[in-house]
Amino acid sequence: MHMAASPHKVGATGGAGSGSSSIVETLAEFARRRKSFWVVVSLAILFTAWEIAGRVPISFAFPTFLETLSALIEMALDGTLLPAYLITFQPLLLGVAVSAVLGIGLGIVMGLSDKAEWLLAPVFIVLQAAPMAALVPLVTFVYGIGLVAKTLAVIMLALPVIVLNSYKAVRHVNPSLVDMCRSFQGTRMQQIFKIIIPDATPVLFAGLRLGIAAGFIGVMLAELLITPTGIGDLITYHRSVANYAHMYAAVASIIAVSTLTLAALQYVELRFLRPEKRRK
Amino acid sequence: MNMFARRMRASAAAAVFCLSAAIPGWALADPMRVAFGDIATVESLHLLAALERAKEKGVDVQVTFLKSEDIAAQAVVSGQADIGVGGPYALLQKVKAPIRIFMQLSKLQFYPVVNSEAYKEWKDLDGQEIAVHSRGSGTEAIMKLMADKNGIKYSNISYVPGAEVRTGALLQGNVKATIVDSSGKRVLEKEAPGKFIFLPLGEVSATDEALFANTEYLQKNQKDIEILVESILTTWREVAADPKAAIALRDKYKLLPDATPEMVADIEPYFTEAAATLPLNGGGEDAARDDFEFYTISGALEGKPAELKVEDFWDLTALNAVLAKTGTK
Numbered sequence: 001m002h003m004a005a006s007p008h009k010v011g012a013t014g015g016a017g018s019g020s021s022s023i024v025e026t027l028a029e030f031a032r033r034r035k036s037f038w039v040v041v042s043l044a045i046l047f048t049a050w051e052i053a054g055r056v057p058i059s060f061a062f063p064t065f066l067e068t069l070s071a072l073i074e075m076a077l078d079g080t081l082l083p084a085y086l087i088t089f090q091p092l093l094l095g096v097a098v099s100a101v102l103g104i105g106l107g108i109v110m111g112l113s114d115k116a117e118w119l120l121a122p123v124f125i126v127l128q129a130a131p132m133a134a135l136v137p138l139v140t141f142v143y144g145i146g147l148v149a150k151t152l153a154v155i156m157l158a159l160p161v162i163v164l165n166s167y168k169a170v171r172h173v174n175p176s177l178v179d180m181c182r183s184f185q186g187t188r189m190q191q192i193f194k195i196i197i198p199d200a201t202p203v204l205f206a207g208l209r210l211g212i213a214a215g216f217i218g219v220m221l222a223e224l225l226i227t228p229t230g231i232g233d234l235i236t237y238h239r240s241v242a243n244y245a246h247m248y249a250a251v252a253s254i255i256a257v258s259t260l261t262l263a264a265l266q267y268v269e270l271r272f273l274r275p276e277k278r279r280k
Numbered sequence: 281m282n283m284f285a286r287r288m289r290a291s292a293a294a295a296v297f298c299l300s301a302a303i304p305g306w307a308l309a310d311p312m313r314v315a316f317g318d319i320a321t322v323e324s325l326h327l328l329a330a331l332e333r334a335k336e337k338g339v340d341v342q343v344t345f346l347k348s349e350d351i352a353a354q355a356v357v358s359g360q361a362d363i364g365v366g367g368p369y370a371l372l373q374k375v376k377a378p379i380r381i382f383m384q385l386s387k388l389q390f391y392p393v394v395n396s397e398a399y400k401e402w403k404d405l406d407g408q409e410i411a412v413h414s415r416g417s418g419t420e421a422i423m424k425l426m427a428d429k430n431g432i433k434y435s436n437i438s439y440v441p442g443a444e445v446r447t448g449a450l451l452q453g454n455v456k457a458t459i460v461d462s463s464g465k466r467v468l469e470k471e472a473p474g475k476f477i478f479l480p481l482g483e484v485s486a487t488d489e490a491l492f493a494n495t496e497y498l499q500k501n502q503k504d505i506e507i508l509v510e511s512i513l514t515t516w517r518e519v520a521a522d523p524k525a526a527i528a529l530r531d532k533y534k535l536l537p538d539a540t541p542e543m544v545a546d547i548e549p550y551f552t553e554a555a556a557t558l559p560l561n562g563g564g565e566d567a568a569r570d571d572f573e574f575y576t577i578s579g580a581l582e583g584k585p586a587e588l589k590v591e592d593f594w595d596l597t598a599l600n601a602v603l604a605k606t607g608t609k
Contacts, residue, residue, distance in 0.1 A: 060357050060377040144454070145440065228414065228439055237415040239350050241580055242370040 063245035072249035080234065081253065088230030088254075091147055092219040095154025096212055103159050103211060104204055107166020111200075112192065121167065128160035136221045150222040150229075157218035158211040165207020169200035202273045209265045216258040311340040312504055315361035317349030317489075320536060322463070322546050323554075326519050327365070327385060328536070329529035333511040339504045353379075356494060362501075363493045363508075369571065370416075370580040372593050378495045380595035383509055384563025385489040388418045388574075389554065390443075391465045392426060392479040398456040402479055406432035411440045411449070411458040419459045421578030422484055429482060450476065462553050463546060486574035487567055498595050505598040513562060513606060520558045523551035560609040562599045565590050 031037040047065045054064030063071070075081045110117045136153045143149040173196045181191045197204075223232020231254050238247035312334075320328060331341045346352045349366035356364040357377045365385065372379055399405060405427070413419040420437065427434060440446050440455065447464035449455040451471055460468065468476045491508075498505060518525045526547050530536060536543070559567065571593075572585035581588065590596075 060375045061354060061371075145445075227441065233415060233439070240370070240414065241416045242368075242374040244375065 061242070061244045063248055067245040068248045068252060071243070071245035072253055075234070075246060075249060075253075081250075084230045084234050084250075085257070086230075088219055088223065088232070091150035091154050091222060092215055094147075095151045095218060096158055096215045098151070099155050099158035099162050099211055099215065100208055102155075103162030104166045104208070107163045107204075107207070108170050108197065108200075110163070110167040111170025112196070117167070120163070124160040124163045127156070128164060132157050132218070133221055133225070136218075136225050140226055145227045149226055150219065153222035153226065154215045154218035157221070158215040161214045162207050162211035165210060166200070166204050169203030169207065170196060172203065173199045202269070205265075205269050205273050209262060209269065212265065213258065213262055216254070216261075220254060311342045312363060312501070312508070313342045313344065313361045314363045315352040315355045315365065316343065316345045317352040317364070317366040319345050322536070322539070322543050322550050323386075324365075325526055325530055325535060325547060326515050326551070327512070329526075329533055330508075330512040330515040332533040332535070333515060334504075334508045337507045337511065339507050341508075353492075356492065359494070362497050363491055365489055365491060367418075367487050367490055367571075367580075368492055369575045369593065372492075373581055379492055380495055380498060381487075381490045381492045381563075381568075381593055382498060382505065382595050382597075383491050383512065383599050384487050384559045384567045385491060385512070386487075386554070387557050387559065387567075388422065388484060388486050388488045389462055389557055390419055390422055390459050390481075391462070392423065392457075392459045392481060393450065393465070393468065393476050394457045394479060395450065395453070396475055396477045400477060402426060402430040403432060405434065405457055407435050408457060409436045409438060410434050411438045411446055411455045413443070413446075413459075414439050414441050416579050418486065418488065418574075418578060421486075421574060421580075422481070423459055425484065425574075425577055426479070426481065462550060466546070466549055484574070485567075485570045487563065487571050490563065495595060498598065502598060502601075506602050509562060509598050509602045510606060513560070513602060516558050517560050517609060519551050520555045520560060523548055523555050526551045561603060564596055564599055564603075565594070568594050 050068075051065040054062055054067065057064075072081075106116075106120060110120050132153075135156065139149045139152050139156075143152055177195050177199055178191060181195045186194065220232060223229055224235065228236040231250055234250040235247055238244070238250065314331065316324065318324070328343075331343060335341050344355075344361065346355065349364075349368070352361065352364040352366050353368040353371050355361035356368075356379060357371070357375070368379065368381075371377060372381070394400070394405070399408070410423055412423055423434070423437070440449060440458070443461040443464045444467075446455060446458045447460050447467050450458060450460070450468065465478065491512075493505070515529070519529075527544075530539075530544075530547065568590045569585070572581060572588045575581040576583065576585050576588075
């Protein structure tokens with residue numbers, strides 16, 4: 001994946017050709033070679049539509065894309081954005097770390113043992129289907145409004161996803177590999193650690209990635225529903241003083257951070273864990 | 281042919297059905313949609329009663345209760361509600377929305393309070409942590425104002441939304457210094473008499489809640505607005521003269537039907553205390569000037585108070601017309 005392909009590059013390649021038809025050809029060639037071209041086009045269309053919608057305006061409270069962008073740059077430069085992210089990342093990282101360790105552990109146990117599956121699978125299936133936004137405020141009744149409550153909100157969203165994916169990963173391990181291990185008289189321990197877990201790793205990692213995506217949802221729910229801190233505070237505050245461009249900038253920034261994190265994880269996953277899925 | 285006839289009959293039936301559903305909507309005048317920024321509590325009892333009175337006088341009032349004041353303000357901006365309850369000064373200034381406040385309902389009534397085991401007076405709060413409602417809120421502005429007046433600085437301000445949450449946190453000991461509303465004050469006095477000290481507050485006069493609407497709506501529905509303003513003013517004056525009247529109004533209009541006995545018991549003390557600060561003349565220009573002073577400190581408004589214009593924020597037409605009729609108090 002080449003997320004960083006910039007429009008400048010497109011211009012440079014186009015300019016190198018002779019005449020307008022060759023520019024189109026070069027562009028088409030470029031688009032064929034690099035899928036990221038379409039990412040840039042898609043974003044450009046989105047942002048143009050946003051800019052037009054802001055200029056109409058569709059609502060007095062809807063800022064244009066450029067206003068939002070300048071608000072984002074302003075917040076990044078005056079030092080409000082970075083500390084906010086440091087605060088937001090605390091429950092996020094804690095929650096994701098706990099969910100990852102606990103989730104992969106539980107998932108593997110459930111995948112290996114039928115009894116553990118019967119005991120735990122229904123709980124996590126229900127949890128995954130439950131509308132968490134309705135449950136997050138209930139956490140405050142038990143754990144108050146501090147870091148524990150917010151971390152718990154992240155775990156509530158991330159854990160079921162990670163558990164269920166890990167469980168499926170172990171269940172779908174290639175049976176012929178397990179048979180091979182048995183033919184070579186491998187012990188149960190060898191079977192688990194040398195065959196099952198390595199073979200399940202790609203799917204385990206995919207589950208982790210989905211869990212982190214859910215964790216982002218969890219931390220935003222916590223910061224908007226429990227007490228406003230970090231990015232949630234920026235959103236709430238700028239909404240309450242009607243700085244809508246700043247509010248949208250805060251929302252857009254968390255979307256961007258979440259997307260980039262997931263893209264980076266996907267890159268790692270494809271690069272190191274799933275050679276069969278690589279395009280080239 | 282038979283098929284065609286059947287289809288015609290079905291379409292005709294559908295058309296009649298749709299029309300019969302739509303006609304009641306046309307037959308009535310447009311309702312006045314009022315959006316509250318909070319759920320109905322004892323503190324909005326007099327307003328609910330005033331709305332009932334406006335209904336009696338022929339204004340078709342429809343009330344919705346929204347999650348927060350921002351949402352109520354957004355509903356008015358986008359035209360999904362006609363009248364909002366709240367204090368949308370920031371919105372009025374920053375978003376050039378054609379919204380104007382047309383009457384003040386209540387002034388900020390808050391009580392800075394400290395745990396007497398930790399602190400005794402304002403000076404003790406120097407370098408200490410306090411809790412307020414939210415960033416940019418009136419509670420934060422009051423606490424900042426008092427810090428300036430007493431020449432102290434807080435080490436940190438944490439944000440705990442909900443006066444009842446802060447009251448609970450005080451009682452549990454999680455928070456040592458904060459600011460609560462009048463019902464929180466009564467809870468503290470009842471649950472732990474003497475344990476908490478209420479710090480003296482200088483003159484703070486600023487709008488807590490006001491009514492606001494789109495300018496176009498105000499012009500087109502001036503008569504309805506005047507009826508509403510008059511109902512509110514007469515109810516306010518009645519409750520201020522005799523706080524017990526609020527209980528009678530609740531019974532008469534069957535308001536807050538699912539209120540708990542504690543809530544009902546809170547009605548009289550609340551209005552006894554609120555009576556002194558209840559705006560009996562709907563605020564008007566004086567209130568607007570006070571708000572400019574206060575909200576420029578809180579950060580909701582930008583600029584110098586003296587340079588802000590009342591007409592950019594308020595529309596006094598209806599209020600003045602009603603005051604000319606009923607007189608001022």
